[in-house]
Structure formats: structure tokens, C-alpha cells
Amino acid sequence: MIRPSFKTLSLWLAALACLPFGSIASGEAIQWVTVGDPGNAADTTNRGAVSDSFQIMKYEFTNQQYTNFLNAVDPQGLNPDSIFSGNMGGDDRGGITNTGSTDGSRYAVRPNMGNKPVNFVTWFDAARVANWLQAGGGTYLTSTSGSAAINSGAYTLNGAISGNAPGVNNGATFYLPTEDQWYKAAYYKGGTTSAGYWDYATRSDTAPTAVTAGTTGDGSAGSTGNFANFSDGADWNGQNGNVTTVGTNGGSSAYGTFDMSGNIWAWNDLDGLASSGSFRQMRGGYWSSFSAFALSSAASSDYDPSSEEFGFGFRLASPVSSPSAVPEIDPNSLGSVLALVLGSLGLLERRRLKAA
Numbered sequence: 001m002i003r004p005s006f007k008t009l010s011l012w013l014a015a016l017a018c019l020p021f022g023s024i025a026s027g028e029a030i031q032w033v034t035v036g037d038p039g040n041a042a043d044t045t046n047r048g049a050v051s052d053s054f055q056i057m058k059y060e061f062t063n064q065q066y067t068n069f070l071n072a073v074d075p076q077g078l079n080p081d082s083i084f085s086g087n088m089g090g091d092d093r094g095g096i097t098n099t100g101s102t103d104g105s106r107y108a109v110r111p112n113m114g115n116k117p118v119n120f121v122t123w124f125d126a127a128r129v130a131n132w133l134q135a136g137g138g139t140y141l142t143s144t145s146g147s148a149a150i151n152s153g154a155y156t157l158n159g160a161i162s163g164n165a166p167g168v169n170n171g172a173t174f175y176l177p178t179e180d181q182w183y184k185a186a187y188y189k190g191g192t193t194s195a196g197y198w199d200y201a202t203r204s205d206t207a208p209t210a211v212t213a214g215t216t217g218d219g220s221a222g223s224t225g226n227f228a229n230f231s232d233g234a235d236w237n238g239q240n241g242n243v244t245t246v247g248t249n250g251g252s253s254a255y256g257t258f259d260m261s262g263n264i265w266a267w268n269d270l271d272g273l274a275s276s277g278s279f280r281q282m283r284g285g286y287w288s289s290f291s292a293f294a295l296s297s298a299a300s301s302d303y304d305p306s307s308e309e310f311g312f313g314f315r316l317a318s319p320v321s322s323p324s325a326v327p328e329i330d331p332n333s334l335g336s337v338l339a340l341v342l343g344s345l346g347l348l349e350r351r352r353l354k355a356a
Contacts, residue, residue, distance in 0.1 A: 028065050028114075031058040033256040034320055035185045043197040045297055048184045056177055056185045057315035059246035059258055060117035060266070061129065063088075063095030063109050069129055070096070070107040072139040073146030077106045080147045082161045083128055085120040085308055093242055093310045094120055104139075112216045116243045117264040117313040123280045123305035124161050126176055126267050126314040130154040133174040133316070162306035167276045168269060176269040177317035179281050179300055186253050186260035186284065187296040199296050201253045201260035201284070202226045207291040208261060210234075211249050219248035226250060228262035228294060229287045241287045257315075260284050261294035264313035268300070279304060286311035 032055040042049035070084055077098060084107065089097035095113030099106055132138075134153035140146035151157045154172035168175045177185070189195035189203075199205040204226045210233030211219040217236050221227035227250030232241030234249075247258040260266070265282040281300040285293035288311065292298055303312075 028062065028068065030065065030316075032056065032318065033058050033185075035181070035188075035255045037188070037190055037193055037195070040184065040188060040193040040195070042180075043187070043296065047296075048180055048188055048197060050178075050180050050184050053320045054177075054181060055318040055320055056181065056255075056257060057317075058256060060264055060313050060315050061126075062114065062246060063116055063118045064114035066118040066121070066129070067096050067107050067109050067114075069132055071105060072137070073128075073132055073150050074143045075104055075106060075140065075146070076102075076143040078143040080143060081124075081128060081150065081157075081159070083125050083150075087120040087308065087310070088118075091120070091310055092237065092239055095243075112237070115245045116217060117246055117259070119243060119264060119310050119313050120308045121267075121312060121314060122161070122308045123165050123176070123267045123303075124157065125308075126316070127155040127157060127165070129314075130172070130174040130176065130316055131157070134172060162304075164276050164278050165280055165305040174316050174318050176267055176280075176314065178271045179268045179283065180271050181317055182260075182266060182268050182283050183296070185255055185257050188254060190254040197296055198254070200226070200228070200291075200294055201257070201296075202228060202251050203254055208250055208294070210262075210291075211244065213242065213244050217242065217244050219244040219250070221248065221250045223247050223258065224251050228291075229259070230262035230285055230289045230291055230294060232288050234287055243287055261291075262289065263287055265301070265309075265311050267305075267312065267314040282312070 034055055036053045038053045039051055040049060088094040095110050095116050097108055097110055099108050128150040131150045131153035135149045151159060154168055154175050155166050186201035187197040200208055202208050208226045208228040210231040211221045211227045211229050213219055213234035213236040215236060219229055229244045229249040234242055234244045236242055249259055249263055252258050253260055262285050265286045266284050268281040268283055270277055279302040281302055283300055
């Protein structure tokens with residue numbers, strides 16, 4: 001058998017280190033709902049009109065999903081893009097800790113926090129998650145290769161963690177929903193293009209009742225009824241008001257999304273997908289808001305895109321034509337890929353010798 005030279009093998013292995021392995025599907029998969037009725041009318045606040053059908057996450061992005069992302073793109077814990085905030089592990093309402101481990105599980109969810117919405121995320125953090133998914137949701141061998149993957153794709157970030165937030169790139173398959181998209185998914189009644197809007201995202205014109213929480217943070221309402229997590233009602237983990245398990249805080253919107261009233265504020269993009277600017281909007285209120293913040297008529301809140309707080313989270317959107325799940329690559333397939341690479345190297349070496 002002809003063996004490749006050490007130099008050739010080193011070059012191939014260096015290139016291999018930049019390839020993604022594994023996927024979010026090996027952890028907690030994203031669930032999507034379709035928001036149809038394209039070309040619907042806006043409401044009296046001139047919000048909610050969207051020309052095309054799209055997908056949006058059924059639930060808020062969770063601590064478990066964000067932990068999968070952190071371990072996938074920052075296996076060495078170098079945190080080059082500041083995607084991990086110390087508040088995630090240091091604040092009582094944060095859900096992720098940096099364990100210092102070097103075995104591929106450097107980041108871990110805190111007790112009872114895996115199914116809670118991730119918080120302390122900036123708009124830039126959420127945009128990097130979109131870039132990661134756009135690249136296939138893979139696991140990288142080094143933090144450097146992971147960083148390269150999450151700085152381009154849906155958004156061209158060029159290492160930025162502050163300043164103007166860029167607009168989404170043409171052809172993006174994952175992105176932050178625009179305010180109109182988020183608004184429609186939360187409040188539109190659906191069924192026709194002139195169906196009208198609910199006042200609250202629980203398919204109601206009456207203010208929801210605040211949920212309480214069990215000892216592990218499940219909302220008392222389950223997934224039905226006119227309830228929401230707001231007004232500091234969900235006391236658990238020694239906190240007066242806290243994030244609660246996604247999907248346990250009352251009924252869904254007409255399109256099947258949960259927790260769009262309360263639980264956590266959600267980052268939006270500016271309307272007009274290509275827009276860039278020094279602020280980004282938030283919608284929906286959070287666990288400590290008054291119910292008025294969850295009203296469809298409430299004005300959105302504008303924030304610096306580098307802001308992070310215990311009430312800041314997100315959910316992503318996607319075109320209907322995009323796959324509803326991230327393609328899965330077997331995380332144990334590294335050996336198979338190496339065998340394929342080595343076999344190809346051997347073939348190339350034989351051809352080189354024959355030509356000589």
C-alpha cells in the first residue's frame with residue numbers, strides 16, 4: 001500500500017479540523033410551525049402584514065439547545081465571539097455553566113434549566129446561532145473553526161459583538177424574525193388574509209392569568225388556557241418570578257407557537273430583511289412584565305443589539321422552503337470520514353507515482 005507523505009496528511013488533517021461533525025439533532029431538536037395566509041392585512045397599528053408564508057420556532061430557544069450550540073462551536077472554551085455570558089452561570093435565573101471540561105462537554109445546563117428559555121443573549125448571539133444552523137448545525141474540532149462558521153452565513157458579522165447589527169443576507173435559511181413576522185405568528189387569527197388579530201398571543205382579547213410554577217419550574221397551566229408567565233407569578237428556585245418550562249404557560253397562538261406573551265422577551269429583526277441599524281426590537285414581555293407589555297397594541301421595545309439581560313431571549317424563523325430540521329451528521333462518523341480521506345490520499349499518491 002502506498003502511504004501519503006506526512007506533509008500531505010498534515011494538510012488534509014488540518015483541513016478536516018475545519019469540517020463540522022454532529023448536529024443539534026443529537027441534542028434537542030428544534031420544532032417549527034408554519035405561518036401561512038401570505039399577503040394578510042395589517043392591524044390598526046400597521047403591524048403584522050407579511051407577504052410570504054414562513055416558519056417560526058414553536059418554542060423559545062432553550063438552555064439545552066444553546067448549550068448544544070456552545071459545545072459545538074466553542075469546544076475549547078475560548079469564547080472568541082463572547083457567545084457565553086458569565087451571567088448564564090452566575091445569575092440565579094441563568095441556565096448554563098462553564099464546567100472547564102476538555103472532553104467536548106465544556107458547557108452544561110444547570111439543574112432544572114435545560115427546558116427553560118435561554119437568557120442573557122444579545123442579538124449578535126442569536127444571529128450567530130442562525131449562522132451555525134445555516135452551516136449545518138455541526139460540531140467543530142476547535143473553537144477557531146467554530147468561530148469561522150458562525151461569523152458568516154445568514155448574517156455577515158466579521159467578529160462584531162457590538163455596534164450596528166447587519167441585515168440578513170439574501171438566501172438565508174435561518175434568521176431572526178422581523179417584527180411583522182413575530183407579530184403575525186403571535187396575534188393573527190389565521191385562516192384567511194383578513195382574519196384580524198387577537199389582543200394576546202393566547203388567542204384571547206382578555207388579559208391572561210399569571211401562571212405559578214412547580215418546584216422544577218414547570219408552569220401551572222400546561223399548554224392550554226388563557227395563561228402566561230408574567231407579573232412575577234412563577235416563583236421557584238428561590239426567586240420571586242422566574243423563567244418557566246417552554247410550552248407550560250397556557251395555550252398557543254393560532255399558528256401553534258407558545259409563550260409569545262410573557263416568559264422571555266424575544267429579539268426581532270427590523271422589518272425589511274436587509275435592514276441594518278444601531279438598534280433591534282423586542283416583543284412579548286417577560287416573566288416580570290405587566291400584562292400590558294404582551295398586548296398586540298403595545299409598542300415594541302428598542303434595544304442596543306449588544307444588550308443582554310435575564311429577560312432577553314429569542315426564537316428563529318425560516319423560509320417554508322427550508323428543511324424543518326437541521327440535517328444530522330453522525331457525531332461518531334469521524335473515523336469513517338478519516339478512513340475516506342486516507343483512502344483518497346492513497347489513491348492520489350498512486351496516481352502521482354504512476355504519472356512519474
